[in-house]
Amino acid sequence: MLASMNPALLLFEKILRTNSLSITNARKKVFLALLGNEPQSMRDIERSINKSINRTSIYRVIELFDKLGLIHKVQIGWKYKIELSDVFVGHHHHISCLGCGKVIAIHEDKSIERLIHELAATHNIQRPVHQLEIQGYCEGCVATL
Numbered sequence: 001m002l003a004s005m006n007p008a009l010l011l012f013e014k015i016l017r018t019n020s021l022s023i024t025n026a027r028k029k030v031f032l033a034l035l036g037n038e039p040q041s042m043r044d045i046e047r048s049i050n051k052s053i054n055r056t057s058i059y060r061v062i063e064l065f066d067k068l069g070l071i072h073k074v075q076i077g078w079k080y081k082i083e084l085s086d087v088f089v090g091h092h093h094h095i096s097c098l099g100c101g102k103v104i105a106i107h108e109d110k111s112i113e114r115l116i117h118e119l120a121a122t123h124n125i126q127r128p129v130h131q132l133e134i135q136g137y138c139e140g141c142v143a144t145l
């Protein structure tokens with residue numbers, strides 16, 4: 001499939017244009033590195049781009065994506081991994097291992113979503129957004145604790 005036909009990529013390009021930003025090689029490469037993958041560390045992103053863009057440029061692109069709301073930082077302990085935001089991948093949560101950093105995406109759970117919205121309504125908060133991350137140790141890591 002041609003990359004230009006990918007709907008997420010088309011949406012990405014549209015968002016950049018709407019913000020009067022050009023679609024540079026670096027921006028496109030970082031986006032593609034995040035597309036369809038599990039949450040990525042900065043190192044993962046660098047690796048998949050294969051060092052064709054220097055680290056400073058990658059950080060600058062990530063900073064821009066963050067400002068535009070294109071990405072979401074998944075907190076794992078005091079570190080984080082990056083994934084595309086709900087705009088591209090749909091709302092979901094993660095369970096991650098504090099030992100090895102493995103991240104598992106969990107599909108939307110209607111009862112959790114309902115409870116969060118009810119809580120917001122109880123406190124008179126309109127149009128609530130939220131993040132929910134569950135952390136612990138996977139079987140492999142818990143054995144070494």
Ligand SMILES: [Zn+2]
Nearest residue numbers: 097100138141
């Ligand atoms: Zn682990």
Ligand SMILES: [Zn+2]
Nearest residue numbers: 091092113132
């Ligand atoms: Zn949720």
